Amino acid sequence: MTMTDLSHEIDASVLARALIAGRATGADFAEIYIEDKRSTSAGLDDGKVEQVTSGRDRGAGIRVIAGDTTGFAHTADLSESGLLAAASAAAAAASQGGGGVNTVAFGPMTRQSVNSVRIVPSSVAKSRKVELLMQANDAARSIDGAIVQVSAGYADSMKRILVANSDGVFATDEQVRTIFRISAVANGDSGMQTGYESLGHTMGFEMFDDNDVAELAIRAARQAIVKLRARPAPSGAVPVVIKCGSGGVLFHEACGHGLEADLVAKGASVYKDRRGELVASPLVTLVDDGTMTAEWGAIGIDDEGHVSKRNVLIENGVLTEYMWDYIRARNENRPQTGNGRRQSYSHLPMVRMTNTFVLNGTQDPEDIIKNTPSGVYVAKLGGGSVDTASGDFVFGMTEAYLIENGEITEPLREGNLIGNGPQVLQDIDLLGNDFAMGGPGTCGKDGQGVPVGDGQPTLRVKSLTIGGTAA
Amino acid sequence: MSGSSLDSELQLVADRIVAQAKKGEQIEAYVSRGQETEVRVYEGNVEHFVSAQSQGINVRVISNGRTGTSYAGTLDESALAEVLAEARENAELGSVDEWAGLAEPDGVAVVEQELWNEKLESYPTARKIELTKELERLTLGIDPRVRIDSADYSDASIESAFATTKGIRVSGRENGCYTSVSTLADDNGETQTGWGFAVGKYPDEFDLNKAARDGVERATRLLGAVKPATKRTTVVLDPFVTASFLSIIGSTLNGEAVSKGRSIFANRLGEAVASPVFTLIDDPTDSRAYSATDIDGEGLAARRNVLMQDGVLQMFIHSSYSARRAQTVSTGNAIRGSGTPGVGCLALQVGLGTKSQQELIADIDDGVLIQSVQGIHSGVNAISGDFSTGASGLMIRNGATAEPVREFTIASTLQRMLLDIVAVGADIDWLPMSSVGVSLVINDITMSGV
Incomplete structure (x- = not known):
């Protein structure tokens, strides 16, 4: 089964007229972004499928740039009159007066489809999706009587986008994403503990061919059970070993955001003016790659119509490149990097990550643990956040253990770890050879959420401050 | 929402959905339409100006103890029919839940509130931009170590209507606004961040000086x-x-x-x-x-x-x-x-x-x-x-x-x-x-x- 791209539903001449209207007041640039998204979600809690929800979002965002000012308007009305009205509103918003040559000639259309979806989610009966929830619920509850509550969620979305601009860009993409989440609560003498697992890919329902939701559920349940005997995490600075595929969020926060050109341009990043410098341990090569088919942050084109790319940001510790969107690249008279993204048609694009990861090192992960006399082993990270100007960032640990005499021992209660980006990058002193991508993430910036992926091999940071309560 | 039951256009849309309930079926419809303005100023210029309209409908159907929901970000006639049909279809898939149901009117009186301010609604766009620039200027005037990341103004208004087969029927509108500044303070190669904001029923109530002072103090006091x-x-x-x-x-x-x-x-x-x-x-x-x-x-x-x-x-x-x-x-x-x-x-x-x-x-x-x-x-x-x-x-x-x-x-x-x-x-x-x-x-x- 295939989907039709949006260019079959919107006449190119209408787009051209809308772009001309957008530049009617003399703007340098006009862009139209059209989105048609259908989504389905189903949620189970307390043993019951509590709700099945369908959603439809369809509309256009029109951006007009005049000098340093961006005007933006969006509409749910995709008729010619709706688009022209939004274009005029955006033009008025960006208006600096004047006028000039105003024609639009599209280049050849770029028709991308980020993934070759085998099973389009809408072709699968909703009852089959609901069944997955029940399977996960049963599996999680089956492993131990201490599991007192389980919730699970299934969601899929099919998003078709079309981007056209006055520079002649004309591109479409179809993005299909499927995600499954499960959380379990265990109750014991020391109170309640939680476990959480998620699985998400830029693919269709075939995701469940190779992934068993029951297995995922059992992992979440075990996490909660193990934590029933967790002791308070230590406090103070300790060596921290982070398991492969669980800690990409560390790089996302420690340097990913700081390498976004919009923050760099405003002098709100500790990595400003540091290209060509050693900013990390020479072990570290960091890549942002929107082309990684099937990963959660994959895109065929970015939300400004540019084909996604693989960009090396840090190579052997040296800062090689920032990530760029259209505006920042234009200001610096350089190419963009396929990192202009937005949450939906009602949002302005800005510089965003896609799939951000650190390449393999050479160490055997077992040796990394053996060579750590005492410290903390983080098997699963939670979310994080960063102040890019100071570089201070935090990330949560949802499953962690003590390392004593080179061995993983007691489980620890949850908490945040805190570090300073440039310092932590220097402090990575061991890097494993077991690279793995992590679970699906949503990156929030300036009020917008976009899907992102991350990954890394097992690694050690020689000192991070851990926010526990134990001495 | 202000708790009146005006027969607004939106109320009629919600009523029309609910009126289609079949025997034994509970339906709730929530319909809304909104507008927002967003201004971002940087270095004395408007960095962006967003003017946006949105609309949407959410429908919940409960039938035989099963719940289904659906939403659409448009009020097109075709979408309205689709949303109800989808919610019904979804309701066939949920588990039977003996407690599922819509709220019964409980007789508790609504405390009337002023959620709509006409002065905000008619506030000139040019003055929204001017006050955002003013906030940036005020902030920059306090301490030479302080730079601006952005000065922002945002307002939104929403009109909504709600109807259920239990007889709850209410519609209204509300609006609000705020302004904020995000600051950076530099000293000895170190940068710290701060923020300040002002709220009001309409922009003339903003205390821009306080927002500026807070933004400066938060960033500068962390230096060193x-x-x-x-x-x-x-x-x-x-x-x-x-x-x-x-x-x-x-x-x-x-x-x-x-x-x-x-x-x-x-x-x-x-x-x-x-x-x-x-x-x-x-x-x-x-x-x-x-x-x-x-x-x-x-x-x-x-x-x-x-x-x-x-x-x-x-x-x-x-x-x-x-x-x-x-x-x-x-x-x-x-x-x-x-x-x-x-x-x-x-x-x-x-x-x-x-x-x-x-x-x-x-x-x-x-x-x-x-x-x-x-x-x-x-x-x-x-x-x-x-x-x-x-x-x-x-x-x-x-x-x-x-x-x-x-x-x-x-x-x-x-x-x-x-x-x-x-x-x-x-x-x-x-x-x-x-x-x-x-x-x-x-x-x-x-x-x-x-």
Whole structure:
């Protein structure tokens, strides 16, 4: 089964007229972004499928740039009159007066489809999706009587986008994403503990061919059970070993955001003016790659119509490149990097990550643990956040253990770890050879959420401050 | 929403959906239309200006104890028919839930509120841009070490209508605005960040000078901050930080979480779960609250609920669903999402103490003033009660603030923190959030640094 791209539903001449209207007041640039998204979600809690929800979002965002000012308007009305009205509103918003040559000639259309979806989610009966929830619920509850509550969620979305601009860009993409989440609560003498697992890919329902939701559920349940005997995490600075595929969020926060050109341009990043410098341990090569088919942050084109790319940001510790969107690249008279993204048609694009990861090192992960006399082993990270100007960032640990005499021992209660980006990058002193991508993430910036992926091999940071309560 | 039942265009749309209910079928329709303006100023220029319109419909269908929901971001005729059909189809897939159902009108009177301000509606666009530029100028004029990341203005208005087969029918409109500045302060190659904001029923009520001063003070006072030593200490939470803390506490009192075995306070009604100085109230009927409202997400009157009185747990909050499960009545705490309404506090506030923040600090020999926290979403678990966040602020020595500190964490458990509250300030600040801000002094927190 295939989907039709949006260019079959919107006449190119209408787009051209809308772009001309957008530049009617003399703007340098006009862009139209059209989105048609259908989504389905189903949620189970307390043993019951509590709700099945369908959603439809369809509309256009029109951006007009005049000098340093961006005007933006969006509409749910995709008729010619709706688009022209939004274009005029955006033009008025960006208006600096004047006028000039105003024609639009599209280049050849770029028709991308980020993934070759085998099973389009809408072709699968909703009852089959609901069944997955029940399977996960049963599996999680089956492993131990201490599991007192389980919730699970299934969601899929099919998003078709079309981007056209006055520079002649004309591109479409179809993005299909499927995600499954499960959380379990265990109750014991020391109170309640939680476990959480998620699985998400830029693919269709075939995701469940190779992934068993029951297995995922059992992992979440075990996490909660193990934590029933967790002791308070230590406090103070300790060596921290982070398991492969669980800690990409560390790089996302420690340097990913700081390498976004919009923050760099405003002098709100500790990595400003540091290209060509050693900013990390020479072990570290960091890549942002929107082309990684099937990963959660994959895109065929970015939300400004540019084909996604693989960009090396840090190579052997040296800062090689920032990530760029259209505006920042234009200001610096350089190419963009396929990192202009937005949450939906009602949002302005800005510089965003896609799939951000650190390449393999050479160490055997077992040796990394053996060579750590005492410290903390983080098997699963939670979310994080960063102040890019100071570089201070935090990330949560949802499953962690003590390392004593080179061995993983007691489980620890949850908490945040805190570090300073440039310092932590220097402090990575061991890097494993077991690279793995992590679970699906949503990156929030300036009020917008976009899907992102991350990954890394097992690694050690020689000192991070851990926010526990134990001495 | 203001609690009238005008026969607005939107009300007719909602009514029309609900009128299609078949025998034995419950339907709820929520229809809305909104407008927003967003201005961002940077270095004296408009960086962006957003003018946007949105609309949407959410439909919930309950049939034979099964619930289905659907939404669309458009009010096109074809979409309206599709949304109802999808919700019906979805309702066939849910589990039978004996407690599923829409809210029954409960006769509680709506406290009328002024949620619509005509002066905001007619406020000239050029002046919105001018005041945002003014905020940037004021901020830059205070301290040469300060730069601007952005100065922003935002307003929104929403018109909505709600109808159910239980006979709840209400429509109304509300609008609001705020402005904020995000600052950067540089010294010796180091950069720290701050923010300030102003709220008002319409822009002329903004205190731009205060927003500018706050933005400058927050960023500059952290310059030269060092990583502190690890120790147990007393913290003073700045009003903004307290507001986040109160939101988390509010989430633990969700009656649905209690029924489902996810609340740390289940079975604790009538017990002292917090310090006697702590009284927690959810009061959306207090018009000073930014999130004040007259009805909840199911169309029932929003109401004042005392959750903890002098440290003693008084009640849990409920929607009609969670209330039915717990064999009690809704407390008017349903909150709307894209599907079935959830349960949440609408406008939290606390019983105030008598001291200013400065006076509270004067009573502390050794402690830390927490200016901001980082990672609440990743380091606080409301089910286990673990609390651990990144933080920055100022050390407190001998009754006064001392050197700035950063890159440390504060940790305890929610249960301990409530019992360890030693004072609540008098410095109430009505923040643009669903919790009020006030200084809060808490003992025995682990500060983790060097």
